[in-house]
Amino acid sequence: MSTSDMTLTDARVLLHEWVSNPALRHHMESVAACMGSYAEIVQGADRAQWMLAGLLHDLDWERHPTQAEHPRVGVALLRERGVDESVLHAIMAHAPYTGTLRDTAMARHLFAVDELAGFIVACGKVRPDGVATLEPASVRKKLKNASFAAAVSRDDIATGVAELAVNEDAHFARCIAAIASMRDGLAV
Numbered sequence: 001m002s003t004s005d006m007t008l009t010d011a012r013v014l015l016h017e018w019v020s021n022p023a024l025r026h027h028m029e030s031v032a033a034c035m036g037s038y039a040e041i042v043q044g045a046d047r048a049q050w051m052l053a054g055l056l057h058d059l060d061w062e063r064h065p066t067q068a069e070h071p072r073v074g075v076a077l078l079r080e081r082g083v084d085e086s087v088l089h090a091i092m093a094h095a096p097y098t099g100t101l102r103d104t105a106m107a108r109h110l111f112a113v114d115e116l117a118g119f120i121v122a123c124g125k126v127r128p129d130g131v132a133t134l135e136p137a138s139v140r141k142k143l144k145n146a147s148f149a150a151a152v153s154r155d156d157i158a159t160g161v162a163e164l165a166v167n168e169d170a171h172f173a174r175c176i177a178a179i180a181s182m183r184d185g186l187a188v
């Protein structure tokens, strides 16, 4: 079978089983939202699969945060559940230390939206109306402030932009819009 039997609903059941931290759940949903948005404009992208990669990329992070285990433990479980290899490959490749190359569009996009989604959510938290009115220019400005959301890798965000060969503002705007379109904390 070339595609997974796992639906987004199945994925969310698994996510709730493995992840208790609401912020981490929200992070995975926000990455799924960005992946779903990009799947609409990338030729040949299967939107459900791209969203699965986003939704499940940090499945094992809470229980197995070490480089030896994350994301290998999650990927092994998802392989047993029949998740498509293209999704598993992208999940492996979002962690550069695995040595898995970002040699597919899905893998490049997952890497490019992962840290950025976290940063956009952080930007939204310090604004009265959240991400709804957030502008790319404001994201750019905050990126230069090293003490703001200091855990977010600026290098990874820049690498993602370079690998997608996209305009940075357009990339930021797409991810902002994707995250703003979430409903009840879920990617739609």
Ligand SMILES: [Fe+2]
Pocket (backbone or CB within 6 Å): 057, 058, 061, 070, 071, 094, 095
């Ligand atoms: Fe991760």
Ligand SMILES: [Fe+2]
Pocket (backbone or CB within 6 Å): 027, 031, 057, 058, 114, 115
């Ligand atoms: Fe992540």
